[in-house]
Amino acid sequence: MFTRFFRFFGKDLSSNEVQKFSLLSLAFFFTIGSYWLLKTLKDGFFFNVVGGIYQPRAKMLSLIVISIFVLIYSKLVDLFHRHQLFYIIGSFFAIYFGFVSILIIFPFGDIGSFYFKFIQIIGWITYVMVESYGSIMVALFWSFVASTTDTQSAKRGYFLIIAGAQLGAITGPFLAWNATTFGLPILFAFATGCILLVILVIKKFMLVMPKDELIGGQQDLRPEKKTGFFEGLKLTLTRPYLFGVLLLVIFFEIVSTIVDYQMMIQASGLPEYASKEALTSFVGMFGMATNGLALVMALFGTGYLIKKMGLRFCLLAFPVSIGIAISILYFFIRLNVLAPKNLLWVTFLVVIIAKGLSYALNNPAKEVMYIPTSRDAKFKAKGWIDMFGARGAKALGSGFNEFLNQTPEVLLYFGSIVSLGIIGIWIVVAYFMGNRFNRLIKSGKIIK
Numbered sequence: 001m002f003t004r005f006f007r008f009f010g011k012d013l014s015s016n017e018v019q020k021f022s023l024l025s026l027a028f029f030f031t032i033g034s035y036w037l038l039k040t041l042k043d044g045f046f047f048n049v050v051g052g053i054y055q056p057r058a059k060m061l062s063l064i065v066i067s068i069f070v071l072i073y074s075k076l077v078d079l080f081h082r083h084q085l086f087y088i089i090g091s092f093f094a095i096y097f098g099f100v101s102i103l104i105i106f107p108f109g110d111i112g113s114f115y116f117k118f119i120q121i122i123g124w125i126t127y128v129m130v131e132s133y134g135s136i137m138v139a140l141f142w143s144f145v146a147s148t149t150d151t152q153s154a155k156r157g158y159f160l161i162i163a164g165a166q167l168g169a170i171t172g173p174f175l176a177w178n179a180t181t182f183g184l185p186i187l188f189a190f191a192t193g194c195i196l197l198v199i200l201v202i203k204k205f206m207l208v209m210p211k212d213e214l215i216g217g218q219q220d221l222r223p224e225k226k227t228g229f230f231e232g233l234k235l236t237l238t239r240p241y242l243f244g245v246l247l248l249v250i251f252f253e254i255v256s257t258i259v260d261y262q263m264m265i266q267a268s269g270l271p272e273y274a275s276k277e278a279l280t281s282f283v284g285m286f287g288m289a290t291n292g293l294a295l296v297m298a299l300f301g302t303g304y305l306i307k308k309m310g311l312r313f314c315l316l317a318f319p320v321s322i323g324i325a326i327s328i329l330y331f332f333i334r335l336n337v338l339a340p341k342n343l344l345w346v347t348f349l350v351v352i353i354a355k356g357l358s359y360a361l362n363n364p365a366k367e368v369m370y371i372p373t374s375r376d377a378k379f380k381a382k383g384w385i386d387m388f389g390a391r392g393a394k395a396l397g398s399g400f401n402e403f404l405n406q407t408p409e410v411l412l413y414f415g416s417i418v419s420l421g422i423i424g425i426w427i428v429v430a431y432f433m434g435n436r437f438n439r440l441i442k443s444g445k446i447i448k
Helices: 002-009 015-079 082-103 113-146 151-177 184-208 231-238 240-268 276-309 311-335 340-368 375-404 408-443
Strands: none
Touching (some): 015 082, 015 113, 015 151, 015 231, 015 240, 015 276, 015 375, 082 113, 082 184, 113 184, 113 340, 113 375, 151 276, 151 340, 240 311, 240 340, 240 375, 240 408, 276 340, 311 340, 311 408, 340 408
16 A cells, blocks of 8 residues: 555656655654654653753753764764664664653552652653654664665655655654543553564565665765764864755754744643643644644645755745744734734644644755765764754754743743744855755765
8 A cells, every 4th residue: 555655646756666765654654653752742741740941951951862872873873784773773762662651651649759750850861862762763764765865766756755754743643632542651652663663664675675776876885994973073064065954954943942832831831731631632733733734745745846946945945934934923922912822823833834844845855965975974974963963953942942931922022033033044054055955966076
């Protein structure tokens, strides 16, 4: 069924490409499905057990943990084959989240204050682990895809990978939306099962794919000597092209962190979302709406825009769209004519646009940018950018939130102004990066 779906939407794909992108899409389906399920569980769990006021600090703490994971990840890239990284890293996260699913079976209030304090610590650790999972597994997946795909094949098939991912990204929040029915322990167990399925699909991929479909081109050649942990950081800071990719990631993550926190603070302050199950259900509903938009875009818009309009258009269209949405939000905040619940839904729509277009438009465009780069750039520089760079940007955005979180009104007003200022710089960088990519593709050169 999955293959027939791909044959319908990917009419210009060869039979080997259909098999290749269908398996990659299935792997990403489980990766993103588990991540979005964990993401919604993490927010509802943390806001209820620890407190929403501490969320900016949790994001900043995750930066420290991600730095450690980047160190380990960079070492693993040198020691193991690319597919083996899925087995090692996936098993680590599956064990932890399986442990959490067992640990929170017991009602918190019935066992005593000591156990509740212990659960609060687990809330902090789980928040950081979910953030780490989203950074590492998604970065690893796209590095794996870029190292097994050339530019022309990517233009034909990347949008199908995104479509499969968005199906998972709708399924995960749908499960979380029914948190009051399933309960958090069962949902954490579902997420654990999805991570294990990622490992199985990648193993299947390596067994059935022809060798000529596992090579992305000269940019995937393994270097003669192994490089160390700081090679990825060195590449990112000394190659203007890779530094430009880092800036695009940073700008989005700062803006996304600010508007996402604006939404969560508004929701957690309303009585109808007071319990952890109710807040988890709200986040699940948000996830379904966001990824529903991304799925429609991936099937009917992303592929067309990348192939017909080009990468530069996609890189520019994304910040422009977010800028328009946040300008509308700022307009309503300035007028102060909406009740708190109605203002929440306006913010809800802004975040949907930001996140939905990110998954459907910005992410595939950003990943295509790694194709004219070396293997070290794909795995190590990308690892720094997607893990450390993205989390550092989230920490910076959280720093803004911490500073502005005097009242919800101050957070909304000044957070929107900061976001619009960043978007202005983002548009300029996106224009120059689109031009640079086009020159690299025409010349056939790669960033080493």
